[in-house]
Amino acid sequence: MTFFSSFTTTSKLALGLGASLVTLTACGGDDNDDSKNWETSGANWPPVPTVVAHRGASALRPEHTLEAYRQAIEDGADIIEPDLVITRDGVLIARHENAIAILNADGTVREATTDVVDRPEFASRKTTKTIDGTAITGWFTEDFTLAEIKTLRARERIPAIRPGNVRYDNQFLIPTFQEVIDLARTESQKRGRTIGVYPETKHPTFFQSIGKPLEAPLVAVLNANKLTTRDAPVFVQSFEVANLQQLRTMTNVRLAQLISDGGRPYDFIAKGAAETRSYADLVTPAGLQAIKSYANGIGPYKTLVIPVVNGALGSPTALVANAKAAGLPMHIWTLRPENSFLPASFKKAPVADATVRGDSAGEITAYLRAGVDGIFTDDPAVGRQAVDAFLKK
Numbered sequence: 001m002t003f004f005s006s007f008t009t010t011s012k013l014a015l016g017l018g019a020s021l022v023t024l025t026a027c028g029g030d031d032n033d034d035s036k037n038w039e040t041s042g043a044n045w046p047p048v049p050t051v052v053a054h055r056g057a058s059a060l061r062p063e064h065t066l067e068a069y070r071q072a073i074e075d076g077a078d079i080i081e082p083d084l085v086i087t088r089d090g091v092l093i094a095r096h097e098n099a100i101a102i103l104n105a106d107g108t109v110r111e112a113t114t115d116v117v118d119r120p121e122f123a124s125r126k127t128t129k130t131i132d133g134t135a136i137t138g139w140f141t142e143d144f145t146l147a148e149i150k151t152l153r154a155r156e157r158i159p160a161i162r163p164g165n166v167r168y169d170n171q172f173l174i175p176t177f178q179e180v181i182d183l184a185r186t187e188s189q190k191r192g193r194t195i196g197v198y199p200e201t202k203h204p205t206f207f208q209s210i211g212k213p214l215e216a217p218l219v220a221v222l223n224a225n226k227l228t229t230r231d232a233p234v235f236v237q238s239f240e241v242a243n244l245q246q247l248r249t250m251t252n253v254r255l256a257q258l259i260s261d262g263g264r265p266y267d268f269i270a271k272g273a274a275e276t277r278s279y280a281d282l283v284t285p286a287g288l289q290a291i292k293s294y295a296n297g298i299g300p301y302k303t304l305v306i307p308v309v310n311g312a313l314g315s316p317t318a319l320v321a322n323a324k325a326a327g328l329p330m331h332i333w334t335l336r337p338e339n340s341f342l343p344a345s346f347k348k349a350p351v352a353d354a355t356v357r358g359d360s361a362g363e364i365t366a367y368l369r370a371g372v373d374g375i376f377t378d379d380p381a382v383g384r385q386a387v388d389a390f391l392k393k
Contacts (some may be wrong), residue, residue, distance in 0.1 A: 058378045087144055235296075
C-alpha cells in the first residue's frame with residue numbers, strides 16, 4: 001500500500017479555490033508515466049519518502065507564488081503546498097494567512113506577504129479582526145475582490161531571515177488555487193512525473209463565522225478539475241478537525257490531520273466546555289484511531305516524532321509506531337535550512353547568524369531514519385538530496 005493510498009481528490013474551478021497538495025513522482029519509462037492522466041495518480045504515487053514543498057521553494061523565493069512552486073518542482077519536489085484563504089468574491093487564493101499585512105501597535109509592519117501597505121488606494125481597508133482568538137490589525141483577503149488581489153504583488157514574509165528573497169519583492173502575483181493546480185498539471189505533463197498538490201484550509205472556523213466557508217469552494221475546484229477520487233494527486237490538510245470531518249462527507253480525496261506540538265484545534269476551543277481535547281490527545285493511540293475515522297494520514301510537528309533535548313535531537317517517541325499501527329502515514333513539518341530553525345547541533349558557524357544555512361540535510365535524515373513517510377521542507381532541493389541519499393543506503 002502506498003502512502004495515503006486511501007485518499008481521494010476532486011478539483012478544478014475557474015480562478016481558483018484553495019487546496020494544498022502537490023506531489024511529484026519519480027517515474028521512469030512510459031509504463032510508469034502517471035502524468036499522462038494527471039487527474040488520477042498511479043499506484044506508485046506519491047513516492048515514499050515524499051518531498052513536500054512547503055509553500056513552494058520558500059527558502060529561495062517569496063512563498064505561495066507560482067515562481068516558488070515552479071522552483072520547487074525544478075528542485076525535485078513530489079508535492080507543492082498552497083495554504084488556502086478566500087477573497088470577497090469567493091475565490092480561493094494561496095496565502096499563508098488571510099492577513100496579507102499585519103501591523104504592530106505602533107503602526108510599523110510586523111509581517112507582510114504583499115505590498116498592500118504601500119497602496120494608498122487600499123488604506124481604508126485596514127482594520128482589526130479577531131482571528132482564532134487573537135486580535136490582528138492589518139489587511140485581509142476577504143475584504144478584497146480577486147481583481148483587487150491581482151493588482152497586489154508578493155513580498156518575502158521573513159526578510160530578516162531570508163534577505164536574499166527580498167530581491168524578488170513586488171515582482172510576483174498572488175496565485176489562485178486554480179492556477180496552482182494548472183501549474184502542477186502542466187509541469188507533470190512536461191516532466192513525465194506526477195506533481196501533487198497539498199492544500200491547507202486556513203482558519204476554517206473563522207471563515208465559517210463570517211459566511212465565507214472554505215469547504216464548498218474547495219470541493220468545487222477539485223470537482224471541476226476531475227480530482228474526485230482517492231487516487232487523485234491531492235491531499236487536503238487542516239489543523240482543525242470539524243473542517244476535515246465535513247470534507248470527508250463531501251469528497252473522496254485524501255485528507256490529513258495536522259497536529260501542533262501544543263495547544264488545541266481552534267474548532268475545539270470554539271466549542272467551549274463541550275470539547276476539551278487537545279492536540280496531545282490526538283496523538284495518543286485512541287486519538288489516532290479517532291483521526292482514522294475521517295482522515296487518511298497525519299501531519300505532526302517534527303518534535304512530536306523526535307524531541308529536541310539540550311539542543312540536539314533526542315530519542316524518537318512512539319508516534320511513528322503508533323501511527324503505523326493505526327494505518328495513518330505521516331508527513332512531518334517543517335524542515336527549514338536556516339540556523340534560525342535548526343536545533344543547535346545542526347547549526348553552522350556563525351551559529352548566532354539566523355540567516356546562515358545549517359545542516360538541514362542532516363536533520364531531515366534523522367527523521368527519515370525514525371520512519372516518517374514524508375517531510376515538508378522550505379528547500380525541496382535539500383529535501384530531495386537527503387531523501388535520495390537515504391534511499392541509496
